[in-house]
Amino acid sequence: xxxxxxxxxxxxxxxxxxxxxxxxxxxxxxxxxxxxxxxxxxxxxxxxxxxxxxxxxxxxxxxxxxxxxxxxxxxxxxxxxxxxxxxxxxxxxxxxxxxxxxxxxxxxxxxxxxxxxxxxxxxxxxxxxxxxxxxxxxxxxxxxxxxxxxxxxxxxxxxxxxxxxxxxxxxxxxxxxxxxxxxxxxxxxxxxxxxxxxxxxxxxxxxxxxxxxxxxxxxxxxxxxxxxxxxxxxx
Numbered sequence: 001x002x003x004x005x006x007x008x009x010x011x012x013x014x015x016x017x018x019x020x021x022x023x024x025x026x027x028x029x030x031x032x033x034x035x036x037x038x039x040x041x042x043x044x045x046x047x048x049x050x051x052x053x054x055x056x057x058x059x060x061x062x063x064x065x066x067x068x069x070x071x072x073x074x075x076x077x078x079x080x081x082x083x084x085x086x087x088x089x090x091x092x093x094x095x096x097x098x099x100x101x102x103x104x105x106x107x108x109x110x111x112x113x114x115x116x117x118x119x120x121x122x123x124x125x126x127x128x129x130x131x132x133x134x135x136x137x138x139x140x141x142x143x144x145x146x147x148x149x150x151x152x153x154x155x156x157x158x159x160x161x162x163x164x165x166x167x168x169x170x171x172x173x174x175x176x177x178x179x180x181x182x183x184x185x186x187x188x189x190x191x192x193x194x195x196x197x198x199x200x201x202x203x204x205x206x207x208x209x210x211x212x213x214x215x216x217x218x219x220x221x222x223x224x225x226x227x228x229x230x231x232x233x234x235x
Contacts, residue, residue: 001195002029002052002163007061009047021047022058023218031162034189034196036206039215045199046091048215049165052197053088054078065163083111087156087164087194091171093148095140101147102127102136105154112159126154129184131177145172153181157188164188164196170205182208 009022021044029035039045050056052063054070055078062069070081082088095104102120103110105127109119127136130150140148149172156164166185170178186208189196198205206212214221 001031003064005062008059020218025220029195031195032193034209036209036212037199043215044218045215049167085162087161089153089156089166089169091167100137101151105151108159167199170202
């Protein structure tokens with residue numbers, strides 16, 4: 001489903017130095033597989049996600065999604081790819097102010113010209129699974145940081161995407177809500193045969209992943225089996 005090949009992204013730094021955010025990264029994720037990505041701040045994790053999301057061009061390398069190189073898409077095709085094929089949970093809580101949570105979560109459905117009643121029907125069950133059933137009609141300014149994060153997760157999953165990229169999706173959540181989100185992401189991954197890349201610092205997340213990668217200094221460590229996977233399956 002997702003195949004990253006020799007991806008390179010360097011940034012100029014002060015004094016003529018170069019920051020090697022990505023330095024020849026290669027990895028693949030099959031449909032129905034959830035892969036966790038660890039790494040210290042500044043290790044290139046978010047850069048990797050934004051390139052896979054066709055928001056940032058690489059210096060070199062390719063990103064194949066369903067056999068198509070998305071690094072060479074036109075602006076229009078890249079927007080269509082993000083709207084229909086990709087679910088992207090970023091760290092920025094970019095909800096529309098003054099707009100109820102249910103409509104913020106349904107934005108991608110509205111963009112597909114799905115009517116309000118049908119869009120609300122589709123998104124409500126997803127928001128309920130995220131513990132937002134009592135917050136459907138609250139505006140962003142009435143929501144906690146963790147609730148806003150969960151609205152964005154609902155938005156990312158609303159169109160049943162083939163690929164999901166999640167950048168610290170549990171970073172603003174307590175232990176209970178983190179577990180609920182991880183369970184939901186795992187269920188979506190397996191039930192809908194979705195390929196999922198989860199950037200996280202949460203040790204709990206590793207127990208839900210089939211593989212764990214570590215990104216450091218622009219390099220990707222060898223695949224590691226996720227600890228506690230059996231326990232997560234049993235749970």
